[in-house]
Amino acid sequence: MSSSHIAGRIRRIKPSPSTAAADRANELRREGRQIVSLVVGEPDFDTPAHIRQAAADAMDKGATRYTLMAGTVDLRRAIAAKLERENGLVYSLDEIIATNGAKSAIYSAFAATLEPGDEVIIPAPYWVSYPDMALACDGVPVFVPCDEAQGFKLTAAQLEAAITAKTRWLVINSPSNPTGASYTADEYRAIADVLATHPHVMVMTDDIYEHIRYDSGITPHLLAIAPELRDRTLAVNGVSKTYAMTGWRLGWIAGPSDLVQAVNTLLSQSAGNCCSISQAAAAAALNGDQSFVERSVAIYRQRRDATLPLINAIPGLSCKAPDGAFYLYVNCGGLIGKTTPDGKRLDADGDVVLYFLESAGVALVAGTAYGLSPYFRLSIATDIATLTDGVERIARAVSELR
Numbered sequence: 001m002s003s004s005h006i007a008g009r010i011r012r013i014k015p016s017p018s019t020a021a022a023d024r025a026n027e028l029r030r031e032g033r034q035i036v037s038l039v040v041g042e043p044d045f046d047t048p049a050h051i052r053q054a055a056a057d058a059m060d061k062g063a064t065r066y067t068l069m070a071g072t073v074d075l076r077r078a079i080a081a082k083l084e085r086e087n088g089l090v091y092s093l094d095e096i097i098a099t100n101g102a103k104s105a106i107y108s109a110f111a112a113t114l115e116p117g118d119e120v121i122i123p124a125p126y127w128v129s130y131p132d133m134a135l136a137c138d139g140v141p142v143f144v145p146c147d148e149a150q151g152f153k154l155t156a157a158q159l160e161a162a163i164t165a166k167t168r169w170l171v172i173n174s175p176s177n178p179t180g181a182s183y184t185a186d187e188y189r190a191i192a193d194v195l196a197t198h199p200h201v202m203v204m205t206d207d208i209y210e211h212i213r214y215d216s217g218i219t220p221h222l223l224a225i226a227p228e229l230r231d232r233t234l235a236v237n238g239v240s241k242t243y244a245m246t247g248w249r250l251g252w253i254a255g256p257s258d259l260v261q262a263v264n265t266l267l268s269q270s271a272g273n274c275c276s277i278s279q280a281a282a283a284a285a286l287n288g289d290q291s292f293v294e295r296s297v298a299i300y301r302q303r304r305d306a307t308l309p310l311i312n313a314i315p316g317l318s319c320k321a322p323d324g325a326f327y328l329y330v331n332c333g334g335l336i337g338k339t340t341p342d343g344k345r346l347d348a349d350g351d352v353v354l355y356f357l358e359s360a361g362v363a364l365v366a367g368t369a370y371g372l373s374p375y376f377r378l379s380i381a382t383d384i385a386t387l388t389d390g391v392e393r394i395a396r397a398v399s400e401l402r
Contacts, residue, residue, distance in 0.1 A: 009135070017365055018369070028361070028363075039364065040381070042379075043241065050289060051245070051284050054288075055284075067274070069268045072276070075283045076093045076096045080254075089221065091255075097260050097264050101251045104251060105238070106133060107129075108271075110137040110169070111266055113169070115138065116138040118139050119139065119169075121167060122141050123153070124145050128369050145371070151181050151320075152176065159195075167198070168201070175213055178327045180329070181323055188226065192222065192225060202232045202233065203229055203232060209326075212242070212296075212297055213297070233255060236251065241325075244292075245281070248282065249275065249278060250278045302384070304328070307380055311391060314395045317332055330375060332349055332352045335352050339402045348373060349375055349376055350366040359397050
């Protein structure tokens, strides 16, 4: 019998790799190193003024008490209006619940639905937390490698091959973290056609980057293409990326009432309702002036377009232009097998990232954290001067490899 006081479901998961990378960068800074951190997926903009003002107004009006567990009526109305206006999806208030960030929404949905051994299909590359959240809820992550040649996206044939009698969920993130890949309407239709023959499979759409895309188009939603999947799909989103509100911790789930109410019950006994002030701010974000979104995406586009040619000019590195989100997923396969100035061989992308951190002072996240190597993720959610400095440091470090 194990003497550990820690439950097995916790022992089988690991801390977030991106958080660990950011922590290591901060540790080196405390030691006096000048570190360029290109790790964190967080907008570097301030939350727009009208949203901050809405929060202040809410406090002044005394909106500092418990709200309805599912969220205030005002917020859920704002979410419902956004879903209809932007995605063509119609939900009633009892089909929507506000959560403490989109991460909480995903974890809570897994916790409310997974039985031991249930499988969760996760296309790779994937956001680092999906597998561990599934494991923490007694699920089994099933990884489907989606390589660069197919645009880092799951194909219908791959989905068909991955589904078993134990499959409980398919998770789709579009545009995605870490690649920025975005599914087209035709690709969604092909996926939906596969799902039509497997009615036991539920779908979770992680839509957190939907507004951060670079072709000026509208991100299609799976349910707008395949409304027949509505009774087994949870749409997850939040305000953190679109409105530079990461610290406000406000996300939501929209879906069939039985699934949403199950999450509501779970959260009522665990986290409770979201912060009342954040809810007021989020309602203002969704209902108010959207010009910040357009301006911020234009800036991300400038950063992407400035950084991509610098990366692709470095021997051994290459990067596909992302459709959206604010990351570059850089192929470092050309560096594998090379040797550092102090004689260490780079055998994997983790070695490459560690070399860049220790020798050049650039913090990145290795592709192994996202389930597809040899790559590393570089966040462009920082100013062009910092990005240029970081890439120049990387170029110098690469030039010293043998």
